[in-house]
Amino acid sequence: MENVTNVASATTAETRSAASAAAAAAATATAAGTSPAAKHAAPKRITAKTITDDEFFFGHKACAGCGGSLAVRAALKVLGPNAICALPAGCMSAVGFNFPQLCFANNAIITPFAATASVLSGIEAGLRAQGIKPDDCTVVGFAGDGGTADIGIQALSGAIDRNDDILYICYDNEAYMNTGIQKSSLTPFGAKTTTTPAGKNAHGCLTQKKNMFEIVAAHGIPYAATATIGYLPDFMSKVQKAASIKGTKYIHVMAPCPTGWGCSVDETVELAKDVVDCGLWYLAEYEGPEVSGKPGGAFTLNRNPREFASVEAYLRRQGRFRALTDEEIASVVAGRDAKWETLRSACC
Numbered sequence: 001m002e003n004v005t006n007v008a009s010a011t012t013a014e015t016r017s018a019a020s021a022a023a024a025a026a027a028t029a030t031a032a033g034t035s036p037a038a039k040h041a042a043p044k045r046i047t048a049k050t051i052t053d054d055e056f057f058f059g060h061k062a063c064a065g066c067g068g069s070l071a072v073r074a075a076l077k078v079l080g081p082n083a084i085c086a087l088p089a090g091c092m093s094a095v096g097f098n099f100p101q102l103c104f105a106n107n108a109i110i111t112p113f114a115a116t117a118s119v120l121s122g123i124e125a126g127l128r129a130q131g132i133k134p135d136d137c138t139v140v141g142f143a144g145d146g147g148t149a150d151i152g153i154q155a156l157s158g159a160i161d162r163n164d165d166i167l168y169i170c171y172d173n174e175a176y177m178n179t180g181i182q183k184s185s186l187t188p189f190g191a192k193t194t195t196t197p198a199g200k201n202a203h204g205c206l207t208q209k210k211n212m213f214e215i216v217a218a219h220g221i222p223y224a225a226t227a228t229i230g231y232l233p234d235f236m237s238k239v240q241k242a243a244s245i246k247g248t249k250y251i252h253v254m255a256p257c258p259t260g261w262g263c264s265v266d267e268t269v270e271l272a273k274d275v276v277d278c279g280l281w282y283l284a285e286y287e288g289p290e291v292s293g294k295p296g297g298a299f300t301l302n303r304n305p306r307e308f309a310s311v312e313a314y315l316r317r318q319g320r321f322r323a324l325t326d327e328e329i330a331s332v333v334a335g336r337d338a339k340w341e342t343l344r345s346a347c348c
Contacts, residue, residue, distance in 0.1 A: 037290040060103040061095040065265030067255030068171040082137040090144040117155040120166040145186035160219040173257035198323035217286040222247035228254040230272030262319020277309040
């Protein structure tokens with residue numbers, strides 16, 4: 001009992017000392033004109049010329065053309081060897097943890113399906129409690145659309161509310177691909193899945209895609225962004241920026257799945273570009289009040305095209321949208337235009 005009491009007292013003293021040091025550091029940062037939300041000075045921007053040749057996610061069993069595996073690979077090349085990963089049930093855990101071969105060079109763990117953000121919070125707190133968290137260590141989660149927008153949203157919302165120092169990356173392939181292509185709340189209107197069949201008398205998913213980016217931004221999160229593997233420099237830049245900010249960060253990256261989308265395996269990157277170019281996905285950032293210095297935070301559109309590519313061409317090249325009629329495609333275009341009018345009025 002005496003030992004336990006002594007440890008508790010020492011821990012309390014250390015906590016108070018750390019809190020005093022943190023307060024002093026924050027005051028110094030504020031006086032110097034830098035944001036207390038920043039972990040450290042932003043490093044030199046990573047580009048194709050400066051990115052490391054080291055690989056941290058390789059030898060996996062993902063399908064050919066898998067967009068999710070490309071997102072994880074690129075993110076870890078930015079975050080480096082000290083990143084610690086957590087992944088729920090999903091494509092990347094299924095293809096990355098095949099005994100006896102672990103495909104992560106970083107420390108990585110599989111989480112319960114609903115608990116990705118909670119496990120991230122626990123890892124980060126444990127590292128701090130032990131005093132062994134390196135400055136360049138990012139505790140990062142990689143979860144699919146179903147594990148994020150459906151099953152995992154409660155834990156993610158709680159982590160944002162606590163402002164735990166974690167990075168959550170949703171690789172969005174727009175359905176539960178790992179379990180056989182079932183609809184998620186991020187499946188777009190008209191898409192064929194096994195639970196939203198399409199044919200003569202059915203036209204695929206009848207609901208609209210949930211806007212997770214705006215949902216997490218509504219929490220006042222320090223940093224959130226949308227991205228796509230079709231524009232990798234933008235995605236990598238956002239991962240790097242997120243790693244430099246203290247608190248909860250969220251990146252939502254579009255990651256096509258040839259198996260579920262009904263396209264060729266060599267079309268992944270092209271489709272990930274097309275969805276942005278035709279305006280059905282937008283590249284944006286949200287910086288919370290502490291980061292932006294503005295009450296309510298600030299939205300930024302990273303790409304604001306004067307003209308959009310063809311929505312019909314984007315949809316028609318994917319088997320999952322084969323049942324859409326011309327009238328339904330016209331309604332998709334109308335929805336895009338209405339969304340962009342709102343975006344431009346809010347951000348520009």
